[in-house]
Each structure stands twice: as structure tokens, then as C-alpha cells.
Amino acid sequence: MVPAGTRAVLGPLVSRARLRAVRKKEGRGGGTFPDPVLPSLRSRLNPNRFSPMVRVCTFVPSSFLSHCPAADRSPMSDLSHIRNFAIIAHIDHGKSTLADRLIQLCGNVEARDMKEQLLDSMDLERERGITIKAQTVRLSYVSPSTGRTYQLNLMDTPGHVDFAYEVSRSLAACEGSLLVVDASQGVEAQTLANVYQAIDAGHEIIPVLNKIDLPAAEPERIKQQIEDVIGLDTSESVGISAKTGLNVEQVLEALVQRLPPPKGNIDAPPQALLVDSWYDSYLGVVTLVRVREGVFRKGMRVRMMATGAVHLVDKVGVFTPKLIETDSLSAGEMGFIMAGIKSVSDCQIGDTLTDERNPAASPLPGFKPSVPVVWCGLFPVDTSDFEVLRESLAKLRLNDSSFEYQADTSAALGFGFRCGFLGLLHMEIIQERLEREFDLDLITTAPSVVYRMYMTDGTMEELHNPADMPDVVKIDRMEEPWVKATIMVPDDYLGQVLALCTERRGIQMDLTYAGNRAMAVYKLPLNEIVFDFYDRLKSISRGYASFDYEMSDYQESDLVRISILVNAEPVDALSFIAHRSQSEYRGRAICARLKDLIPRHMFKVPIQAAIGGRVIARETIAALRKDVTAKCYGGDISRKKKLLEKQKAGKKRMRQFGKVEIPQSAFISALRMNDE
Numbered sequence: 036m037v038p039a040g041t042r043a044v045l046g047p048l049v050s051r052a053r054l055r056a057v058r059k060k061e062g063r064g065g066g067t068f069p070d071p072v073l074p075s076l077r078s079r080l081n082p083n084r085f086s087p088m089v090r091v092c093t094f095v096p097s098s099f100l101s102h103c104p105a106a107d108r109s110p111m112s113d114l115s116h117i118r119n120f121a122i123i124a125h126i127d128h129g130k131s132t133l134a135d136r137l138i139q140l141c142g143n144v145e146a147r148d149m150k151e152q153l154l155d156s157m158d159l160e161r162e163r164g165i166t167i168k169a170q171t172v173r174l175s176y177v178s179p180s181t182g183r184t185y186q187l188n189l190m191d192t193p194g195h196v197d198f199a200y201e202v203s204r205s206l207a208a209c210e211g212s213l214l215v216v217d218a219s220q221g222v223e224a225q226t227l228a229n230v231y232q233a234i235d236a237g238h239e240i241i242p243v244l245n246k247i248d249l250p251a252a253e254p255e256r257i258k259q260q261i262e263d264v265i266g267l268d269t270s271e272s273v274g275i276s277a278k279t280g281l282n283v284e285q286v287l288e289a290l291v292q293r294l295p296p297p298k299g300n301i302d303a304p305p306q307a308l309l310v311d312s313w314y315d316s317y318l319g320v321v322t323l324v325r326v327r328e329g330v331f332r333k334g335m336r337v338r339m340m341a342t343g344a345v346h347l348v349d350k351v352g353v354f355t356p357k358l359i360e361t362d363s364l365s366a367g368e369m370g371f372i373m374a375g376i377k378s379v380s381d382c383q384i385g386d387t388l389t390d391e392r393n394p395a396a397s398p399l400p401g402f403k404p405s406v407p408v409v410w411c412g413l414f415p416v417d418t419s420d421f422e423v424l425r426e427s428l429a430k431l432r433l434n435d436s437s438f439e440y441q442a443d444t445s446a447a448l449g450f451g452f453r454c455g456f457l458g459l460l461h462m463e464i465i466q467e468r469l470e471r472e473f474d475l476d477l478i479t480t481a482p483s484v485v486y487r488m489y490m491t492d493g494t495m496e497e498l499h500n501p502a503d504m505p506d507v508v509k510i511d512r513m514e515e516p517w518v519k520a521t522i523m524v525p526d527d528y529l530g531q532v533l534a535l536c537t538e539r540r541g542i543q544m545d546l547t548y549a550g551n552r553a554m555a556v557y558k559l560p561l562n563e564i565v566f567d568f569y570d571r572l573k574s575i576s577r578g579y580a581s582f583d584y585e586m587s588d589y590q591e592s593d594l595v596r597i598s599i600l601v602n603a604e605p606v607d608a609l610s611f612i613a614h615r616s617q618s619e620y621r622g623r624a625i626c627a628r629l630k631d632l633i634p635r636h637m638f639k640v641p642i643q644a645a646i647g648g649r650v651i652a653r654e655t656i657a658a659l660r661k662d663v664t665a666k667c668y669g670g671d672i673s674r675k676k677k678l679l680e681k682q683k684a685g686k687k688r689m690r691q692f693g694k695v696e697i698p699q700s701a702f703i704s705a706l707r708m709n710d711e
């Protein structure tokens with residue numbers, strides 16, 4: 036049943052489709068899922084909506100017209116020809132492939148230039164087959180039903196839980212969303228998480244069932260599931276195959292028929308939301324904006340309302356996906372502004388751009404700042420690269436404001452930075468981007484979450500780095516962060532999944548079913564998720580479980596620091612904090628992983644995990660052995676024994692003085708959560 040009062044709270048904030056579905060569900064007496072779903076919807080609803088509709092006219096830039104069909108060249112007096120939309124979905128449900136087809140259908144890319152996942156332009160994205168950065172493309176679409184030409188601004192968004200922040204920003208720049216659901220897999224954890232965000236942003240949502248070409252596709256069953264689980268009306272959903280192109284033109288028609296046009300006044304003082312920005316070594320800082328009011332032109336002086344910085348606009352334009360310069364960007368449109376910005380600190384994502392001479396009265400509501408939850412140390416292999424690393428981090432942060440960094444030093448690794456990320460995949464991506472795009476060699480220390488230490492002198496300190504943990508006698512109590520996790524899994528694997536959550540100190544909050552799929556809501560310590568939870572979840576459910584989480588609160592916990600000793604030497608960069616009940620298991624697991632990661636030496640290398648002076652786990656890497664008896668043909672056994680004894684004594688000496696080389700990959704792999 037829908038909880039009493041839900042409708043009043045959802046009120047006008049929820050899209051029409053959502054309300055239709057809620058009403059329909061109330062009439063039917065409700066399904067099994069809406070109960071947990073609707074209260075969480077309520078807590079996510081955001082009262083910041085778009086400004087009221089005003090009569091507007093738009094300016095069609097001449098240089099863009101030259102590459103648009105002729106029908107586009109008629110003067111427009113309102114914004115009813117513009118549609119701004121995002122494509123949202125669970126990871127791998129086909130967002131980027133659908134974006135490719137839409138781009139192709141609108142004729143933006145010549146057949147010979149077409150390649151798969153066109154918008155995943157970063158090498159890393161193509162190699163890993165995932166979207167990391169949200170991308171924007173302007174399409175020109177002539178509707179066969181009305182004969183009218185529409186300007187479609189498409190945003191492709193990432194699906195992985197670590198990049199939810201990218202999704203929320205993209206959604207703030209649009210009025211509608213295409214919700215892509217794989218017709219063979221159905222609703223997954225990130226489908227839910229993303230659809231909540233779209234509803235928060237006040238979006239009209241069009242459900243799209245993808246991959247109907249697959250023999251395992253069950254579009255009718257999945258439609259029912261979308262209605263039961265999300266509460267969206269699917270009577271007007273579109274069934275497509277993004278891969279073969281089947282029915283994709285129906286998506287374009289649905290976009291122009293069902294999504295609302297943007298609102299804005301072309302005569303009002305210019306006001307634009309800074310959605311994204313990145314550093315281009317040829318062009319400098321490029322900012323991606325969504326213009327809310329007025330017009331931005333080349334030669335104008337723009338002010339960033341939060342930082343107060345003023346810049347002269349060099350270029351404005353759009354991506355098609357090629358970068359095309361235009362004369363202006365006006366209310367309702369999306370595009371880029373380049374303004375010779377040199378200092379990366381002048382560009383804050385979520386800031387409002389306005390005209391210096393005719394400024395807007397107030398800034399637009401920005402974005403909720405993202406909070407990094409996983410921290411690790413980044414150190415240059417070559418200590419003279421420290422300054423280069425500092426500059427590179429500043430440039431990269433311009434492109435990804437969701438990570439943080441501060442200077443740090445380590446006895447073993449020298450000068451470096453302590454960096455905060457949204458998750459382990461995010462951490463790996465940033466590390467790889469630093470190495471590839473800025474040509475740096477880095478050492479990454481074991482990731483850790485942020486603990487709170489309440490000291491005996493009454494103060495509270497945050498602990499970002501396990502190596503900084505003070506003497507236990509100075510600490511009165513410690514708290515660790517907890518998350519609320521939503522896991523969706525087929526019935527058959529539910530038992531193992533529940534056992535895993537219990538093993539990781541999880542507290543069950545809810546368990547509901549839709550058909551043969553269960554949705555379990557758990558409270559879990561973040562520390563337990565960072566450590567291989569996702570890997571285990573995927574393996575025990577044969578890849579069928581999906582998982583999403585959000586931060587919940589801090590709770591008191593019995594925590595200990597575990598030190599790792601390699602060849603009897605403590606390696607600070609590998610120490611970590613764990614709950615006492617998990618310390619042995621975690622210590623053993625890390626020693627076992629390190630055993631595989633550290634290459635064999637000429638001598639035996641013991642790897643130990645210890646709490647204070649007490650060793651809790653040990654593994655030994657066997658020594659490489661030269662066959663010293665090779666030259667003894669047959670002969671006397673005592674001669675062979677003598678040679679072996681001599682070798683043993685030599686190795687003992689070597690072990691005492693030998694240094695163990697720990698490869699860089701060992702630092703990150705030792706605590707890695709997943710390989711995706």
C-alpha cells in the first residue's frame with residue numbers, strides 16, 4: 036500500500052507519469068515494492084524547481100545553421116523546439132549504445148566516422164567499456180509527424196555507483212530523462228537510484244526497454260516490474276534494440292512529444308549554470324553550461340557569481356559531438372563557453388555565470404557538494420615529480436570536482452597527497468588518469484574510510500589515514516561511517532546474499548519481493564563495503580545481484596589498527612583499520628593477497644599482520660632456489676646435504692640484509708573491491 040500522506044508530500048514535485056502511476060497503484064491496492072520505495076522518494080525530493088514559464092524567443096546561431104537541415108533555419112520565437120534530456124540506466128543497460136543510434140539517426144556523424152560508444156571519448160572509458168564522464172551532444176531532429184525541426188540536447192551519463200554525482204549534475208541541466216532498462220535483466224539497484232535522482236530533479240521520464248533483440252528479453256514482464264518497483268506508467272514505453280537500431284526513431288518522437296521544452300526569458304539578464312568544466316591543453320579551461328536566462332555572446336565579460344572572477348568570453352558553441360563554434364548561446368540551450376580562464380580555482384562546478392554589466396539578481400541553486408568517502412595516499416615514485424603531481428591534481432580536479440586532495444608525508448614514501456574519492460573505482464580511475472594524461476608514476480596506499488576519534492581530552496578528530504592513528508590510550512572511543520545499501524537479487528541467491536551481509540555486520544532494514552526478485556535494504560559499515568564486498572556479492576550471485584548505497588550516519592565501534600610487516604619490517608602504507616571481530620579474517624586475507632602480489636626473492640619472505648605487538652596472521656613467500664646439487668651425479672648423499680646446508684646458511688644471511696621489493700600494484704590490489 037502507498038503510505039498515508041505520500042501523495043500530498045509528493046505533490047507537484049513528482050512527474051506526471053509518476054503521479055499517474057501512484058494513482059493507478061492506489062486503485063489497484065498497491066504492489067509489494069512501493070512501501071520501501073515511496074518513503075525514500077519523499078526524503079529525496081528537492082524543492083528547488085525551475086523558474087516559471089515566460090514568453091521567450093530564441094536565437095539560432097548562424098554557424099550552427101550551416102550544418103543543420105534547411106528546416107532549422109526558420110526564425111523561432113519560443114523555446115518549444117528545444118528538448119534537454121539525459122539518458123539514465125543501470126550499468127551496461129545500453130545508454131551509450133542508444134546515444135550512438137540517436138546521433139546516427141540525426142545525421143550528426145558521417146557513416147565512416149561512426150564507431151561504437153562514440154561518446155565514451157576517454158581511452159579509459161573505451162578500454163573498460165564504461166562511461167566515466169557525462170557527455171553532451173546537440174542533435175537536430177526533423178519530426179516526421181509535425182514536419183518541425185527540434186534542437187535536442189542529449190546528456191549521456193555514467194551508470195556505476197561511484198559516478199552518481201556526475202549523474203545528479205547532468206540531471207540538473209535537463210527537463211526530462213530516458214530511463215533505459217535492459218529487457219532481459221529488468222530493474223537493478225542503479226536503475227532505482229538514478230530514477231530517484233531524476234524525480235528529484237523534477238523530470239518527465241520516458242521508460243525505454245532496450246535489448247529486445249535478445250532471445251532472453253521479456254519486455255512485458257519487465258514493464259510490469261517497472262510499474263511495481265518504480266511506480267512508473269509503462270503504457271507508453273518504447274521497446275527498442277539500441278544495437279540493431281530497431282524502433283529507435285520512436286524514441287526521438289517520444290522525446291519531442293512527451294518531454295516539456297525548457298523555460299527561460301531571452302531578454303532577462305544572462306544567467307547560466309556551470310555544469311562541468313575541464314582542462315584542455317590547447318584551449319585552456321572549457322566550461323559546459325546550461326543557459327537559464329538571457330544570451331551569452333563572444334566578447335561579453337562574464338562574472339562567476341560564487342568566486343567573483345570576471346573573464347572575457349573568447350568562444351561559445353556546442354558539441355555535435357565535434358566542437359562547433361556559434362555566435363551565442365541563449366536561454367534553454369546547452370553548450371560551452373571559453374573565457375581564457377587560467378586559474379582552475381575560478382571555476383566551481385554548480386556556480387552561476389552572469390553578465391558583468393547586466394548581472395542576474397541572484398545565483399541559481401548550485402549542487403549539493405559531494406563528500407569523498409574513501410581516502411588514500413598518492414605518492415610520486417620519483418620524489419622530484421611532487422610539484423608536477425600538485426599541478427596535475429589541480430587540473431584534474433577541474434574536470435572532476437568530486438575528489439579532494441591535501442598534502443601529506445610518509446616515512447616510507449616521502450612527499451605526496453592524501454586524496455578522497457567517491458569509491459574504489461573512482462580512485463582507480465583518477466590514479467590511472469594521472470598516470471596516462473600527466474605521465475606520472477605513482478604509488479597508491481591502501482584505501483581507508485574516514486573515522487571519528489573522540490579523544491580523552493574531550494576533542495574530536497577525523498582520521499583519514501590509518502598511519503596517523505594516535506596511541507590507543509589517548510582515544511576514548513571511535514566511530515565509523517555506516518551506509519544504507521539496497522541490494523536486488525534473484526530469489527535463488529538471496530540466502531547467500533543475506534549471509535554475506537550478516538558476516539559484514541549488516542543490519543537488515545527491509546526485505547521485499549517482486550516476482551522472483553528480492554530487494555534487501557541493509558545498514559552496513561562502509562569499511563566492510565570498501566573491502567571486497569562487491570566482488571563477493573557478484574560471485575555468490577553469479578553476477579545477478581546489483582547494489583547501490585548512500586551514506587547514513589556515524590556509529591560507535593570497537594576498532595583496531597592492523598599493521599602489515601613484510602620481512603619483519605612494518606609497511607606503514609599498508610596498515611589499515613578494522614572492526615575487532617573482523618581483524619583476523621581481514622589480516623589473513625591481506626597476507627594471502629600480498630603473498631601472490633610480492634614476487635619471490637632469493638630468501639624466504641614472511642608477511643605478517645599484527646595488532647600492536649600481537650601477530651594475528653602470517654604467510655610465507657618461499658625462496659627461489661638454485662639447484663646447487665645439479666653437479667652431483669649419483670654419488671654420496673652426505674655431499675648433497677652439505678651443499679644444501681651451505682645454501683640454507685647463505686639464505687639466512689641474505690634474509691637479514693635483503694630488501695623486499697613491493698611492486699606498486701600490491702598497494703592498490705591488496706584491498707581492491709572489484710575489477711569493474
Ligand SMILES: Nc1nc2c(ncn2[C@@H]2O[C@H](COP(=O)(O)OP(=O)(O)OP(=O)(O)O)[C@@H](O)[C@H]2O)c(=O)[nH]1
Pocket residue numbers: 124125126127128129130131132133152164165166167192193194195245246247248249275276277278279
Ligand atoms: N544485444 C544487444 N546488446 C546491446 C544492446 N544495447 C547495448 N548492448 C550491449 O550492451 C553492452 C553495454 O552497452 P553500453 O551502451 O556500453 O552500456 P552503458 O549503459 O552505456 O554502460 P555504462 O556506460 O558502463 O554504464 C555493450 O556490449 C553493447 O553492445 C541491444 O539493444 N541489444
